Amino acid sequence: MADQPVLGELPDQRAVFRRAAPWLRGHRVALAAAVVLNLAGAALAVGVTAAIGRVVDAADDGDREALVGRVLLLLVAVAATGVLTWASRYWLIRVGERVLAGLREHATAAVGGAPLRFVEAHRGGELLRRLTGELDGLARFAGGTLPDLVAAALVLVFTVVMLALYSWPLTLALLIGFLPPAVLIVRRFQRRAGDAYAGVAAAETAVAARFAESLPAREQLRISGAVPRWLKRFRADNDRLRAAREREVVTELTLNLLTLLQAGCVAGLLVLSALFVGYGRLSVGVAVVFVLATRDILGRFEDLAASLGEARSAHVRLARLLDLVRATGASPAGGVAGGVDPVGLPARGRLVLTGVGFTYGPGAPVVDGLSLTVAPGERLVVVGPTGAGKSTVGKLLAGLYPPDRGTVTYGGHELTALTARSLRSRIVLVPQEVTLVAGTLGENLAMVAGRPGPDRVAEVLDTLGLSGWVASLPGGLGTPLEADSLSTGERQLVAIARAVLADPAVLVLDEATAGVDRETAARIEDALSAAAGDRALVVIAHRAETVARGHRVLTMPEGTVGGVRR
Numbered sequence: 001m002a003d004q005p006v007l008g009e010l011p012d013q014r015a016v017f018r019r020a021a022p023w024l025r026g027h028r029v030a031l032a033a034a035v036v037l038n039l040a041g042a043a044l045a046v047g048v049t050a051a052i053g054r055v056v057d058a059a060d061d062g063d064r065e066a067l068v069g070r071v072l073l074l075l076v077a078v079a080a081t082g083v084l085t086w087a088s089r090y091w092l093i094r095v096g097e098r099v100l101a102g103l104r105e106h107a108t109a110a111v112g113g114a115p116l117r118f119v120e121a122h123r124g125g126e127l128l129r130r131l132t133g134e135l136d137g138l139a140r141f142a143g144g145t146l147p148d149l150v151a152a153a154l155v156l157v158f159t160v161v162m163l164a165l166y167s168w169p170l171t172l173a174l175l176i177g178f179l180p181p182a183v184l185i186v187r188r189f190q191r192r193a194g195d196a197y198a199g200v201a202a203a204e205t206a207v208a209a210r211f212a213e214s215l216p217a218r219e220q221l222r223i224s225g226a227v228p229r230w231l232k233r234f235r236a237d238n239d240r241l242r243a244a245r246e247r248e249v250v251t252e253l254t255l256n257l258l259t260l261l262q263a264g265c266v267a268g269l270l271v272l273s274a275l276f277v278g279y280g281r282l283s284v285g286v287a288v289v290f291v292l293a294t295r296d297i298l299g300r301f302e303d304l305a306a307s308l309g310e311a312r313s314a315h316v317r318l319a320r321l322l323d324l325v326r327a328t329g330a331s332p333a334g335g336v337a338g339g340v341d342p343v344g345l346p347a348r349g350r351l352v353l354t355g356v357g358f359t360y361g362p363g364a365p366v367v368d369g370l371s372l373t374v375a376p377g378e379r380l381v382v383v384g385p386t387g388a389g390k391s392t393v394g395k396l397l398a399g400l401y402p403p404d405r406g407t408v409t410y411g412g413h414e415l416t417a418l419t420a421r422s423l424r425s426r427i428v429l430v431p432q433e434v435t436l437v438a439g440t441l442g443e444n445l446a447m448v449a450g451r452p453g454p455d456r457v458a459e460v461l462d463t464l465g466l467s468g469w470v471a472s473l474p475g476g477l478g479t480p481l482e483a484d485s486l487s488t489g490e491r492q493l494v495a496i497a498r499a500v501l502a503d504p505a506v507l508v509l510d511e512a513t514a515g516v517d518r519e520t521a522a523r524i525e526d527a528l529s530a531a532a533g534d535r536a537l538v539v540i541a542h543r544a545e546t547v548a549r550g551h552r553v554l555t556m557p558e559g560t561v562g563g564v565r566r
């Protein structure tokens with residue numbers, strides 16, 4: 001099997017910020033403004049503490065004039081701090097939301113445009129959880145924790161600088177008494193946090209995926225009496241989630257040690273300040289500044305450490321999201337990497353398979369050494385028993401799977417070298433299971449390159465003999481549809497009409513009329529033949545009538561090609 005990136009449970013947590021840099025590029029100016037606002041807000045907040053010290057000193061000296069002036073200055077500083085803190089938080093949240101909106105858009109497009117093999121290699125719930133859950137968590141972080149984290153870090157640094165300017169021996173004593181044990185506690189937390197948060201994310205994903213895949217099969221589970229077995233599996237997933245969450249809580253409790261440390265430091269500083277004031281080395285105002293600022297920085301450090309848990313969790317979420325985008329093969333600049341729009345791709349060309357081999361997983365190849373040419377205007381029927389590999393050939397012909405060995409070319413270009421858009425303008429596959437998107441019937445039909453207008457839609461519906469059916473719907477082309485509105489056969493009719501609207505050179509129908517009655521199927525096949533012109537039709541079928549309409553038959557799994565009577 002060709003290499004297909006598969007997402008691991010634990011994400012790659014290396015160089016996450018460097019990998020996320022492409023999404024920050026368009027927001028550099030806004031980010032710089034956020035940094036300046038936050039720096040100014042933090043500097044002013046620290047200035048308030050210094051202003052309080054000056055007010056205390058003026059009161060201590062009995063200087064009434066200075067006292068009034070300093071109180072006024074303090075009030076102005078407090079008001080300005082309030083305004084600046086609000087503005088800096090608002091701006092940071094705004095920038096964060098915009099960066100995330102870009103990431104959300106890109107990640108959704110990346111998964112939407114991911115190769116079929118990538119999608120099939122993952123549980124549906126896994127991809128959904130990475131796209132929605134991780135982005136929701138990141139949005140909560142950007143809107144709540146990040147502004148607190150930035151403010152706490154900046155105020156902390158500025159306060160230490162201010163204290164050092166007042167009295168470096170006291171500041172040094174404070175740093176020596178507090179920093180080494182605090183750093184040890186935070187490092188211990190950090191060492192455990194990455195695995196703890198990634199473990200929770202993986203366990204949550206397993207629970208969501210198990211539920212998402214079991215919901216459609218609930219009837220089978222119930223009637224076959226398999227519910228207890230399913231519940232046992234669900235319980236195992238749930239136990240794993242509980243254990244992961246317990247580990248997360250124990251890891252977060254490590255940070256509580258900081259509260260003890262904080263109490264010890266404030267007590268020590270009070271004693272030292274009293275001694276310094278007693279020996280005339282410090283004014284009462286500066287001692288007040290020290291006590292206030294120390295309480296503030298220790299509190300901020302605790303906030304910072306507490307937010308580190310959420311920052312670590314956001315880091316893991318970002319890593320999981322970036323892993324997803326990377327695994328889909330999408331480039332950070334947008335679009336799927338490696339797509340080439342070949343100039344002069346013929347409107348009608350030959351589809352050629354040369355020595356094609358394809359294997360699912362580690363087993364024997366499903367297709368082995370298949371060589372075949374489908375010429376314009378030809379009608380090829382693919383037959384064979386259940387599980388013989390017919391749908392796999394259909395997907396190889398439509399470029400949905402790249403071959404493990406050999407090549408598939410259209411008009412001389414390898415399908416793997418075409419952009420999704422140019423590939424779908426030439427080759428379209430109509431599967432047996434058709435899913436609609438939320439919107440009207442008309443919108444669902446027009447979802448092809450070039451967005452055909454109402455006249456063209458009406459013309460195609462008429463050609464396929466479907467105008468009567470559309471007119472019988474309550475809203476005609478304006479009938480609102482959901483993913484599984486309409487019957488299986490009706491959904492197939494929509495997909496066939498849509499495929500004809502795309503006017504591809506090669507139309508691959510995989511049991512595409514299996515869900516409609518014989519009469520309708522025959523009418524559609526007649527219409528397809530009439531409308532085919534120089535279009536090549538590849539029809540995967542069981543019905544004898546369909547086989548009889550072919551020019552040639554490809555028999556699977558042997559891969560032999562023979563003619564049929566017409």
Ligand SMILES: Nc1ncnc2c1ncn2[C@@H]1O[C@H](COP(=O)(O)OP(=O)(O)OP(=O)(O)O)[C@@H](O)[C@H]1O
Nearest residue numbers: 120360361366384385386387388389390391392393
């Ligand atoms: N996504 C997949 N992952 C792993 N194995 C697969 C996958 N799809 C198909 N297979 C296996 O490949 C083989 C060929 O499947 P394929 O769907 O091509 O057969 P088919 O001839 O179209 O069958 P049917 O007539 O039932 O539609 C089968 O053994 C099937 O189990």
